[in-house]
Every structure is written in C-alpha cells, then in structure tokens.
Amino acid sequence: MATKKTTPKNNGSAFFGGQNNSGNKKKPRFSLGYIYLIVAAALIAYWAFNAGIPASKIDNTQFNKMVIAKDIEKLEYVKKSDLVNIYLKEDAIKAKSEYEQFRKQENLTGPQYYIVTTDYQVFNENLRAIQEKAVNNAVAADSSLVRSEVEQAYEIPTT
Numbered sequence: 001m002a003t004k005k006t007t008p009k010n011n012g013s014a015f016f017g018g019q020n021n022s023g024n025k026k027k028p029r030f031s032l033g034y035i036y037l038i039v040a041a042a043l044i045a046y047w048a049f050n051a052g053i054p055a056s057k058i059d060n061t062q063f064n065k066m067v068i069a070k071d072i073e074k075l076e077y078v079k080k081s082d083l084v085n086i087y088l089k090e091d092a093i094k095a096k097s098e099y100e101q102f103r104k105q106e107n108l109t110g111p112q113y114y115i116v117t118t119d120y121q122v123f124n125e126n127l128r129a130i131q132e133k134a135v136n137n138a139v140a141a142d143s144s145l146v147r148s149e150v151e152q153a154y155e156i157p158t159t
Contacts, residue, residue, distance in 0.1 A: 055085060055111045060126075063115050067127065067156070068134045071096070075127075075158045076111065077120050084123060085111035127156070 058066075063086070066072050071092035076085040093099045093112075102112055117123040131154045138150050 055114045058086070058113045058115055060115070062113075064130050066113075067130045067154070069096075070153060071099075072156050075156055077117075077123075077158065079120070082118060082120075083114045083116050084120075086113040086115065088112045124158070131155070 066086070066088075069092070071088055073087045073089045076087070077083075078085060088099060088102070093102045099112070115123075131151075134154055135147065135150050139145050139147050
C-alpha cells in the first residue's frame, strides 16, 4: 500500500513573516504594492505640504484697489476658465494686514486671488483705464513726478 505524503498547514502568511511549510520563518517579499504605497504617500505629502492656500475670488472693487496700491506682481489669463489669476508682490504681502493669511505660506509661487471675466479684451481695457486714472491722480498730486516713470510703476505684466 502506498503512503501519502502530507504537508503541515501554513502557520500564518509567509508574506507577513509567518512560517513556511518547512517551519522556517520567511522574510517579507518585495511587492509591487509597496511601490504603489510609496507613490501614493509621496503624492499625498506633496499635496498636503505644497498646496498652500488656494486662490480666493475677488470682485472688481477689490481688484481696482490692488491696482491703485501697486500690490500686483503679475496677472495670468486662463482662457478655458475665463478667469485671471492675480499674483501679489512679496513686499505687499509682508507689509499689508489684508494679506496676512499669505504670510504663513513659505511658497508663494501660486496665485493669491483670481477674478472671473467673460471677455479678456474688456478686462484689459478696464485695467488700462484704472492704471491711467491712477497715473493721472499721482501726477496731479505731485507735479515733480515724471509721467513715464509713474506709468512704469503702475505697469503689470500679463500672460
């Protein structure tokens, strides 16, 4: 009569350090799951630590005040969303209390505000009108100012 070989049952998963059939402990094997876990953790960490404060929506009145105060570093038109991202000057963020929430950010690379516009040409024309009015007011208030230098001070790069 032939005898059947029997193997002992596995005492725990060999993947998590359990014993294999011979009774020896196996070390955890490297798995593709570990790579997915590392990538997911890296993406979550990047999002959590670098996202900063999301841009806030502002209205035309607030935008006009920023232009007149020369607080805007640059404007960026986003065509598909019909909005303009507003990037503030770093010295304005540090000096003015209304921008206090941005001082806590170490990375100021993203826009601080945005404004919704339906037509970029109209927005641009309104911006130029605000800048012209601010230049006229500054030159009228101090006649020793050179108009071209004041215009240059109010110029905002747009992309």
